[in-house]
Amino acid sequence: MPANLDILITNDDGYTSKGIAELVSCMRQFGRITVVAPKYPQSGMSVALTLGRKAIAYRKVREGNGVSWSYVDGTPASCVKFALDQIYPDRKCDVVVCGINHGSNASVATNYSGTMGAAEEAAINGIPAIGVSLCDYSDDADFSKVTGAFPGIFMDLMEHVRPGSGICYNVNFPSAAVPLRGVRICHEGLGYWTRELDPWDLDEIPGGKEEGESLYVMRGRFVDCAPAGDRSADHHALEDGYISITPQTFDRTDRAEELRLSALMDKDF
Amino acid sequence: MPANLDILITNDDGYTSKGIAELVSCMRQFGRITVVAPKYPQSGMSVALTLGRKAIAYRKVREGNGVSWSYVDGTPASCVKFALDQIYPDRKCDVVVCGINHGSNASVATNYSGTMGAAEEAAINGIPAIGVSLCDYSDDADFSKVTGAFPGIFMDLMEHVRPGSGICYNVNFPSAAVPLRGVRICHEGLGYWTRELDPWDLDEIPGGKEEGESLYVMRGRFVDCAPAGDRSADHHALEDGYISITPQTFDRTDRAEELRLSALMDKDF
Numbered sequence: 001m002p003a004n005l006d007i008l009i010t011n012d013d014g015y016t017s018k019g020i021a022e023l024v025s026c027m028r029q030f031g032r033i034t035v036v037a038p039k040y041p042q043s044g045m046s047v048a049l050t051l052g053r054k055a056i057a058y059r060k061v062r063e064g065n066g067v068s069w070s071y072v073d074g075t076p077a078s079c080v081k082f083a084l085d086q087i088y089p090d091r092k093c094d095v096v097v098c099g100i101n102h103g104s105n106a107s108v109a110t111n112y113s114g115t116m117g118a119a120e121e122a123a124i125n126g127i128p129a130i131g132v133s134l135c136d137y138s139d140d141a142d143f144s145k146v147t148g149a150f151p152g153i154f155m156d157l158m159e160h161v162r163p164g165s166g167i168c169y170n171v172n173f174p175s176a177a178v179p180l181r182g183v184r185i186c187h188e189g190l191g192y193w194t195r196e197l198d199p200w201d202l203d204e205i206p207g208g209k210e211e212g213e214s215l216y217v218m219r220g221r222f223v224d225c226a227p228a229g230d231r232s233a234d235h236h237a238l239e240d241g242y243i244s245i246t247p248q249t250f251d252r253t254d255r256a257e258e259l260r261l262s263a264l265m266d267k268d269f
Numbered sequence: 270m271p272a273n274l275d276i277l278i279t280n281d282d283g284y285t286s287k288g289i290a291e292l293v294s295c296m297r298q299f300g301r302i303t304v305v306a307p308k309y310p311q312s313g314m315s316v317a318l319t320l321g322r323k324a325i326a327y328r329k330v331r332e333g334n335g336v337s338w339s340y341v342d343g344t345p346a347s348c349v350k351f352a353l354d355q356i357y358p359d360r361k362c363d364v365v366v367c368g369i370n371h372g373s374n375a376s377v378a379t380n381y382s383g384t385m386g387a388a389e390e391a392a393i394n395g396i397p398a399i400g401v402s403l404c405d406y407s408d409d410a411d412f413s414k415v416t417g418a419f420p421g422i423f424m425d426l427m428e429h430v431r432p433g434s435g436i437c438y439n440v441n442f443p444s445a446a447v448p449l450r451g452v453r454i455c456h457e458g459l460g461y462w463t464r465e466l467d468p469w470d471l472d473e474i475p476g477g478k479e480e481g482e483s484l485y486v487m488r489g490r491f492v493d494c495a496p497a498g499d500r501s502a503d504h505h506a507l508e509d510g511y512i513s514i515t516p517q518t519f520d521r522t523d524r525a526e527e528l529r530l531s532a533l534m535d536k537d538f
Contacts, residue, residue, distance in 0.1 A: 043320055044317060044318040044319075044320040045315075045317045046314075046315035046316040046317045046318075046346075046386065047315040047316075047380050047381055048313060048314045048315045048317040048344075048381070048383075049313040049315075049381050049487065050313075050487065051312055051313040051487060055469045055478075055484040055485065055486050056466065056484065056485045056486065056487065057478050057479070057482040057483070057484055057485075058482065058483050058484075058485060059479070059481045059482045059483070060481075073482075075317075077315075077381075078487070081462075081465050081466065081487070082466055082485070085463075085464065085465050085466045086466055086485070091463065108393055108519070110521055111316050111389065111393065111519055111521065112316055112317070112318050112346075114317075116521075117315065120380065124377055124380065124461050125461055126461075156533075156534055157534075160530060160533055160534070165526075167523055167526055170521075180538055181537060181538060182535075182536050182537035182538045183534060183535065183536050184531075184535055185527055185530045185531035185534055185535055186527070187520075187522040187524065187527050188520050188521050188522045192393050192394055192395075193350075194354075194360065195354065196350050196354045197325065197350065197351055197354045197355055200324045209324075209326050210326070210328070212328045212329075213326040213327060213328045213342075214326070214327050214328070215324040215325065215326055215327075216324065216325045216326075216327060216351070216355075217324050217325065218318065218319065218320060218325065218347070218350070232527075232531075245530070245534065246521075246522060246527070247522065247523040247526035247527055247530060248521040248522060248523060249521065249522075249523040249526075250377070250380060251456075251457050252379055252380065252385075252389075252439075252457050252515075252517040252518065253456040253457045253515060253516065253517060253518075254436055254516040254517060254518040255456065257434075257436055257516035257518075258454055258455070258456050258501075258515070258516055261429060261454045261514070261516060262453075262454035262501075264425075264429055265425055265426075265429070265452060265454055265514065266451075266452065266453055266454055267451050267452050268450060268451035269449055269450060269451045
């Protein structure tokens with residue numbers, strides 16, 4: 001690993017969150033830090049882009065001690081696009097690190113996560129990326145176990161990563177209350193959320209409503225579909241007290257299904 | 270394939286777009302249609318969810334002739350969640366069909382697409398899903414080749430799909446000007462966008478800006494990274510005049526990387 005990396009840091013909780021400040025502190029030892037993070041919270045934004053609906057506002061907030069802080073009024077993936085397009089020469093930095101996310105991004109949470117969406121955007125651009133999350137949603141979460149163990153994990157991943165491979169890593173830490181038992185390379189655990197939308201009867205509705213509309217609010221209950229014996233499902237590894245690391249690809253293709261179907265459906269008119 | 274399917278239709282261009290009306294017309298022959306589509310355009314929203322930022326407004330717009338039309342003021346994936354949670358008993362319909370999208374969702378466009386995000390949400394819930402797109406971004410695009418050929422493709426996919434397999438299909442049609450040469454089962458073609466953000470100097474800024482902010486607008490140029498000989502890359506198949514069908518999985522795991530890294534990094538403290 002080079003001695004002085006160019007490190008882009010972003011998140012989905014916004015540039016003022018505690019998690020991103022803790023991440024910057026523990027990454028500073030590895031090189032120059034450029035923070036380009038969302039102006040407002042962007043949880044659940046996946047790889048969404050801030051498109052033509054509005055102009056994208058950017059502001060450099062402060063700079064010093066090898067750390068530059070900026071915000072973009074857009075999604076996490078748009079923050080990565082902005083940094084690659086406007087800040088780094090030749091669209092390249094050494095690594096993009098996203099987080100520390102307030103809350104788990106294990107199982108299908110990774111599909112919805114803005115933090116992992118930013119990591120995926122980096123992977124699409126051929127840049128190694130690591131998302132790091134703590135299983136604690138509180139604004140004032142205790143990140144001490146992350147800041148203690150993540151630098152070692154970061155060095156291991158940077159040693160083993162294959163450059164330009166389009167892979168990103170989804171690292172999740174059990175909450176501070178759980179004794180850490182080790183590190184597990186995992187896969188995305190099967191699961192989904194159910195009973196998600198409840199009627200919302202309050203009068204004080206942000207944004208109001210139009211004639212004929214009913215209002216709902218999203219509340220989830222996670223349904224675990226991974227086999228009980230599958231302890232490498234990332235959400236199970238976390239239950240067992242392990243730090244989970246799931247390697248992810250941005251390529252959505254199901255290659256086995258591509259092979260199977262091409263024999264059945266390819267045709268020329 | 271059962272004679273009378275329960276079909277959920279959504280999109281990312283909004284419930285009043287031409288593409289969704291054309292899709293409803295050509296799917297009506299297969300069963301009961303429930304449209305739950307976004308109130309406003311949601312292009313580029315990926316699998317984003319409409320979370321705690323605001324209550325979600327729902328309205329049934331009209332019903333008749335076996336078609337029910339509703340909107341949800343949220344993302345495409347939220348529309349699917351709403352329909353499964355509030356409309357279908359036991360959270361199940363037979364298939365979710367998304368589109369017809371105004372514009373290609375081939376190559377990495379699928380990662381950003383709200384239309385394919387809705388299909389992925391269905392796949393997460395174990396429901397077969399098909400996204401269908403036309404390589405024409407205009408509001409008044411000519412969808413006649415899609416409505417002509419898609420019903421046959423739909424029947425083929427429903428015959429071959431493995432229920433509960435968590436797969437969705439990304440179907441793209443060349444624009445109406447291109448003579449159709451056939452159907453190709455494809456994979457997500459490699460590529461990315463570059464030079465994406467231009468400074469925006471206009472005075473009339475929707476939303477205005479705050480002190481110290483600069484404004485940008487996103488404009489893309491697609492860079493094709495797929496080998497020229499790879500004609501099963503979906504964006505190449507489209508160039509060649511084929512309807513591309515890419516089977517997608519919602520599982521982000523890179524299984525080869527999981528195997529490789531677990532030998533290097535698994536450890537107990």
